[in-house]
Amino acid sequence: MAQEVRGVIAPGKNEPVRVETIVVPDPGPGEAVVRVQACGVCHTDLHYKQGGINDEFPFLLGHEAAGVVESVGEGVTDVAPGDFVILNWRAVCGKCRACERGRPWYCFDTHNARQKMTLTDGTELSPALGIGAFAEKTLVAAGQCTKVDPSVSPAVAGLLGCGVMAGIGAAINTGSVGRGDSVAVIGCGGVGDAAIAGAYLAGAAKVIAVDIDDRKLETARTMGATHTVNSKETDPVEAIRELTGGFGADVVIDAVGRPETYKQAFYARDLAGTVVLVGVPTPEMKLELPLLDVFGRGGALKSSWYGDCLPSRDFPMLIDLHLQGRLPLDKFVTETIQLDEVEKAFERMHRGDVLRSVVVL
């Protein structure tokens, strides 16, 4: 029997979001229904509401979530009712050319639930990133559920489902930060701070945080930044070079995703160093660089999709590290809110007042 629950929808471009009754079908083959316990408010949800992702309104927002599996469909063996899970937006297929080559974190054919959640009048909803978890329950592909230690707080766990995983993974997976490395992170929001925490965890000797907002730099210090640079006041390339013996950092992570921050990252890295782009640019942005500099400076220019994470490998490990007191995931939760407060949370996010507001249910 399909069930009716409350959920937050974005009805149309730039219209305020609102709580509506959502119809959640029973899970079909390969699907699961999850009782959502917490879901963080991410910039991508705001982009959906603004029509910046696509125009498939109405959207069921929310995608940084954790909860308990309520029921599973035919053929589901990896998770069972009662399991505590973090939802991920890249359920790997196991069959595409990336998966077959043993690189499933690049999977080129990730999937979501086949059935649609709807409004009570039958209007089909587009769930944000194939999740839609600002809702009491949601329908996903079973592969989007990753079991982790249930003793962690759901509000903390859910954040690993998107931005925090992207940031940590940008440092430890894509950037391969290792013991003794110097690392600079440009943009210290949720993603950049997570990259800082990841670099610290990986044993970086120097972690330089760059932002244009002093409040963000203060928080970055609590995540493991050893130095901070306000790039509104100081040239960040000069500052990073000065802090690294005149050379530049081994790994520079751009967690903003604009041509100017990418150029800063490019020139603030040491010869043969690595640039990681984890911030997401918009379609009109263009990058111009002397090709000779691209060659002459060597090293690697990489992009990081979802922190190149493999949920089944990375989520349980990071939750364990958190529970052991080695990864301060709780510091990312600025406030907890109710379903009907998402619109206000967007405003606070826009003003830069919060790292993450988390809806708890």
Ligand SMILES: NC(=O)c1ccc[n+]([C@@H]2O[C@H](COP(=O)([O-])OP(=O)(O)OC[C@H]3O[C@@H](n4cnc5c(N)ncnc54)[C@H](O)[C@@H]3O)[C@@H](O)[C@H]2O)c1
């Ligand atoms: N690659 C992925 O899989 C992935 C996943 C989630 C989010 N993201 C992207 O990561 C980016 C950051 O997300 P977030 O949640 O941290 O956003 P956020 O808005 O919380 O943080 C952005 C930070 O960048 C700072 N900033 C803005 N312009 C700057 C500049 N010119 N120089 C230095 N700092 C600047 C802001 O002050 C803020 O602290 C976004 O583009 C988001 O879409 C990527």
Ligand SMILES: [Zn+2]
């Ligand atoms: Zn695949």
Ligand SMILES: [Zn+2]
């Ligand atoms: Zn997100």
